[in-house]
Amino acid sequence: MSALIKVKGLTRIFDVSKPWLNRVIERLPKALLTAVSDVSFEVEENSVYALVGESGSGKSTIGKIVVGLVPPSQGSVMINDVDLATETDAAKVEAVRADIQMIFQDPYASLNPRWRVREIIAEPVAAKGGNTTGLAERLLEQVGLSAADAVKYPHEFSGGQRQRICIARALASEPKVIVCDEPTSALDVSVQAQVLNLMSDLREEFGLTYLFISHDLTVVQHMADRIGVLYLGRLVEEAPRDILFEDPKHPYTRMLFDAAPRMDGFGREVDPPKGEIPDAINPPKGCAFHPRCPIAVERCSRERPEMRDVRGARVACHLAE
Ligand SMILES: Nc1ncnc2c1ncn2[C@@H]1O[C@H](COP(=O)(O)OP(=O)(O)OP(=O)(O)O)[C@@H](O)[C@H]1O
Ligand code: SF4
Numbered sequence: 413m414s415a416l417i418k419v420k421g422l423t424r425i426f427d428v429s430k431p432w433l434n435r436v437i438e439r440l441p442k443a444l445l446t447a448v449s450d451v452s453f454e455v456e457e458n459s460v461y462a463l464v465g466e467s468g469s470g471k472s473t474i475g476k477i478v479v480g481l482v483p484p485s486q487g488s489v490m491i492n493d494v495d496l497a498t499e500t501d502a503a504k505v506e507a508v509r510a511d512i513q514m515i516f517q518d519p520y521a522s523l524n525p526r527w528r529v530r531e532i533i534a535e536p537v538a539a540k541g542g543n544t545t546g547l548a549e550r551l552l553e554q555v556g557l558s559a560a561d562a563v564k565y566p567h568e569f570s571g572g573q574r575q576r577i578c579i580a581r582a583l584a585s586e587p588k589v590i591v592c593d594e595p596t597s598a599l600d601v602s603v604q605a606q607v608l609n610l611m612s613d614l615r616e617e618f619g620l621t622y623l624f625i626s627h628d629l630t631v632v633q634h635m636a637d638r639i640g641v642l643y644l645g646r647l648v649e650e651a652p653r654d655i656l657f658e659d660p661k662h663p664y665t666r667m668l669f670d671a672a673p674r675m676d677g678f679g680r681e682v683d684p685p686k687g688e689i690p691d692a693i694n695p696p697k698g699c700a701f702h703p704r705c706p707i708a709v710e711r712c713s714r715e716r717p718e719m720r721d722v723r724g725a726r727v728a729c730h731l732a733e
């Protein structure tokens with residue numbers, strides 16, 4: 413079976429230079445930030461692929477490239493064998509855009525406060541001249557709210573309910589793929605679990621494919637079929653969920669597991685992640701993780717490790733056996 417999403421050699425560089433005049437006066441070079449570097453992975457239809465990594469590792473950038481909000485600097489994303497960045501057939505582009513939706517972290521910022529929930533949910537369909545009769549009411553019930561909520565405004569809901577509204581809107585155009593960028597990070601732990609369960613149920617019901625972005629491995633533990641771990645814009649490990657959880661091979665993946673929220677007797681978090689995330693404009697040479705790596709050897713600061721197959725996973729580490 414061919415994959416529904418194929419990401420190949422994806423790279424995105426942002427120009428973060430000061431304005432031209434400042435650069436000339438201060439004799440500064442251009443500053444380029446590589447947010448995503450040579451990332452490749454595939455997502456099978458009706459599966460959940462999770463991208464995990466710390467803040468700034470490039471997760472949202474990859475999500476935005478996949479839905480076509482940001483163009484890649486190099487590499488490609490194929491959805492249903494169509495590349496949104498280069499496809500010239502407008503009908504094909506339109507079809508793929510309708511097939512893919514995105515849900516963001518902040519459910520309030522992504523809802524228009526002046527619109528009623530009915531308009532918000534039906535908008536993607538109304539914009540294309542589709543039939544919206546009863547659509548919002550039906551979708552509200554599907555996401556665990558009530559049809560009567562259609563006449564309310566976003567501020568009348570809790571955070572978890574608002575994220576349900578965002579999910580209902582994403583479902584309105586009957587997409588095949590949903591890119592979920594930290595959809596539950598702004599929610600309380602108990603509400604998080606409810607929204608994640610809802611998303612799992614909807615995947616079954618509608619045969620959806622998710623690209624699920626999170627900084628937290630424990631959030632994706634129950635949902636993901638496959639997990640990619642990002643560090644400073646690069647994939648460092650990629651494996652089916654069970655293999656990653658039972659046998660994490662990259663020192664950074666192991667560090668993420670150690671840093672996963674664990675409480676001590678007083679409800680405080682223990683084991684914060686060790687070391688600073690380096691500057692993405694001047695990433696460390698060789699393996700970008702070497703300044704933080706507990707097992708780094710001399711070679712690590714010279715030579716960047718290539719991705720290779722190790723015991724059912726793909727790993728970029730010189731010492732992974
Ligand atoms: N439009 C932009 N212009 C300049 N730099 C950007 C832009 N978008 C992202 N970046 C930079 O690219 C890097 C990756 O950002 P991105 O938002 O993809 O990270 P992330 O993994 O989603 O982080 P977080 O967990 O904080 O959301 C960061 O260093 C960020 O500052
Ligand atoms: S390549 Fe070296 S520095 Fe990088 S993760 Fe492996 S051991 Fe650590």
Ligand SMILES: [Mg+2]
Binds near residue numbers: 471472
């Ligand atoms: Mg992000």
